[in-house]
Amino acid sequence: MVGLLLTMAPAWCALNVVYPRIDERPPDDYGYKVLELALAKSGVPHALSMSKVKMNQERARLLLERGEISVLDAGVSADFEARYDPVYFPLDRGxxxxxxxxxxxxxxxxxxxxxxxxxxxxxxxxxxxxxxxxxxxxxxxxxxxxxxxxxxxxxxxxxxxxxxxxxxxxxxxxxxxxxxxxxxxxxxxxxxxxYPFARLFFVRKGDQELRDAIHAGLRKAFADGSLQKLLDLDIRLRDNLRERTIIQLDNPNLSNAFRQIPREYFHLP
Structure with missing residues (x-):
């Protein structure tokens, strides 16, 4: 299985990063694009690829624990925060x-x-x-x-x-x-x-180098505006939410760590 999923990185690469090819997501899903941007902005030498094998999200979670993929992105949950190391930055800005x-x-x-x-x-x-x-x-x-x-x-x-x-x-x-x-x-x-929510990147427990590289890259991409440009959230929210009745729900499952993410990183229409 490992041979099907991983691509060998050049010797000079500090990080060989494999992102899962999820069945239900389109090839141009923004998770991969945001990860690509974050790693580029991090300044850390790396090789980024997508797994050759398609999988559902449950399979991706298992393979992340085994180290057969490097990172996945998913909606924040207490279970995921305990199971993996989260990158506390809303990659979709909420x-x-x-x-x-x-x-x-x-x-x-x-x-x-x-x-x-x-x-x-x-x-x-x-x-x-x-x-x-x-x-x-x-x-x-x-x-x-x-x-x-x-x-x-x-x-x-x-x-x-x-x-x-x-x-x-x-x-x-x-x-x-x-x-x-x-x-x-x-x-x-x-x-x-x-409801208060966001997609986060999650890495395998103990993979501090990759977690820190992604976090640093996301902060830099936000600071220079390239993350906002990539997501183009203003247009999406305006087109989708104008004139709608918005029903607010509580999210009782948010951790203190998630609540401490700076508000500026969330898009607030």
Whole structure:
């Protein structure tokens, strides 16, 4: 397996960094692009590659523990913070805390009437196994059913769940990618969820050199504006969130370390 995943680095490289090729993410997902930018800004000699083998997120977590990949990015959770070494910088500047809803087109009138969390809690959401969002939604009183990523699109299409919340930055390309499996699914046009959240990079326990290189590079990219330019969050948030009713949820699972991330690193529309 190692031979399939890793690419040998030149002898001069201090860091040989392998990023997982995740099944459900598009090839141009910004996680890899942000990592590439951060390592370039860090000034640390490195070789960055993507794993040759595709995998789901659960497999990526296991391979990170084994050292067969070097880093992954995922939504912040207490479990991940205990299991790996986090890089405490929101690589998406918190945009993943804004969620739009995939629904069956025939359910649009039902969702158009929703204005409060209590009304939304009458609906059932779908999430992937082990996702940090499950605890957030459940704590807010929203019922959750879990299934594999692609299956959730089919479940919305079959009305087996009422809605499937996804990040405002990713929902449209993901819906188009799975359109054949979900021909009757649309993005609900009136609502958005928001809770304190972010995607973080996680490295294997004890890999302080890589963790520090990524952190330093992200801070430099933020300071010179190249991170903001890469993410282009202003346009995305304006297009996705204007005129929507935003339902605020608490996130009871945030660690003190996450709460201490400087507010300036988050985009606050």
């Amino acid at each position: 945009l993943s805390g804004y969620r739009l809803l995939l629904i069956h087109k025939e359910r649009a009138p039902d969702f158009a009437r929703i204005r409060t969390l209590g009304q939304l809690a009458e609906m059932t959401a779908g999430q992937g196994p082990g996702w940090a969002d499950i605890k957030i939604l459940s704590a807010a009183g929203i019922g959750v059913k879990t299934a594999e990523f692609a299956s959730l699109f089919r479940m919305v299409n079959a009305k087996r769940i009422d809605f499937y919340p996804l990040g405002a930055d990713e929902i449209l390309p993901l819906l188009e990618r799975y359109r054949a499996q979900a021909p009757d699914v649309v993005v609900e046009p009136h609502l958005a969820l928001h």
